[in-house]
Amino acid sequence: MNRPLLELMDVHKAFDGLGVSVGVHMEVRLGETHALIGPNGAGKTSLIDQICGEIVPDRGRIVLDGEDITRLPVHRRARLGLARSYQITSLMDALSVFDNALLAVMAHCGTPWRMFRSARNDERLRDAAIAVLARVDLGDHVEHPAGELSHGLRRQLELAMTLAGHPRLLILDEPMAGLGPRESARMVELLQELKEDHSILLVEHDMDAVFTLADRISVLVAGRLIATGTPQEVRSDREVRRAYLGEDADAA
């Protein structure tokens, strides 16, 4: 099997004595789509926040491709190739769709310190931004403020922006949340394409999507990782069934 791309080693984090991560060991391998599932409040988003640097763990190490990133700030991790989408879509709402894409492209061209030459007229940046938008069918909305897009389109734009920098690891926090059945199907299709040439860490409640997309699944319950394995292994794991799948089957 492939070498590990992201490793969590004994990661601990507590808020006011409540453990949101309790000795988590996890590994995302190069090229795999790894789903992280668990009931609400299990600490999935907190774990992702620690991977991306918005929260610093109390204990333990986080390693990306052999490099210890436990203490690096968010933007440095992003430059090392961690790209993330948020559970609640996070865009530059007051700026146009095009400017959002432009900023995503610019982030990886090392040009934010240019003060005089226009960014929008720079052909290299512009072509790249247009390509980013075309990938998620947002070509018709370039001039709209990002804040005025429909929920589904916002999700797609955010995904497009995370892809702009050709990340080493895509971290997607509930990309289907709030999407209608048709939009969800479209998102699954999109992720299936992405999965071909990306390593993905996917947090998702939609079990159909998870079992369709994931190569391996980790199950988090109350801050503890209780199982990791292929979809078949996880599906038949007794502890998982008791702690999660059984009682949550109707909620999905």
Add this chain to the structure above:
Amino acid sequence: MSRILRTLAPWLEGLLLVLLAAAPLLTAWTSQPFWLDLATRLTILAIAAAALNLVLGIGGLVSFGHAAFLGIGAYAVGIPAWHALYGGAEWIASANGFFHFALAAGAGALFALFTGPLALRTRGVHFIMITMAFGQMVFYLLQSLETYGGDDGLTIDTRSEFPLANLDDPAQLHWLAFATLLAVLLLIWRMREAPFGLALAGARTGERRMRALGYDVTRIRLAAYVLSGALTAIAGAWLANHAAFVSPSMTDWTRSGELMFMVILGGAGRLLGPLTGAAAFVLLEEVLSSMTTYWHLPFGLLLILAALWQAGVFSKEGSST
């Protein structure tokens, strides 16, 4: 109403620029030198407001301490000029205008560079409070400078000296200040379109996403803050030359508030907004203070109305952006 204003504003602002450019000629022609004084004050305040607009309007950083930079710039003219005339402190004594303005910009940038990293660790109300605190720090520091007049301030007996120009001539001073305003507006216009300005605006409206994309948001903001500090200090240097007087009251927090009002009145983030804001401020101050000694009251009420109107309180659909 707001749509009419929005289409009209660029024309009015263009007209205002033309009027400011022609002010020395117009006032000489109508023999009303007082109006030139007003036009110069407007021009200089517009420089400061444009500099504040950079961080407040584009960057979304509500700095409530920008008057400190005005004071720093003003004293960067006052102190060297005083020593040039009365001796002492030879390392700083100079009547040279290039030295004065370079010192103003440098000191402003340096102050921003030291206070910025601390202030930028905070957000929202805390950022307002800490920038205000730094501003007051400068206020009390200047007040304690007994050599330079302390509380009473310092009269500048010789204005900054430039080759080929004489700042004692109000028309020349006006034109040079106006040229500075144009240069600052040009700089901000280019910057807004450039990657740096876009990144600064991006951090205003989506800080979290910008960090997740890999932007060092704090450094981008610090750079904008330093640039803004230097430009505001240059406005302060003009203010000192215009009034031929500097005093700690230039750095009072109410002065910071006035700069903020100009930016907000003209529409935060708009390129020529600070021009409108400064014009409205100077004219209102002039008109109202000639009518009543209690002019601050109607002035304050008008500002409140303007702020509420801009926040969309009077529009039908309620608040909007």
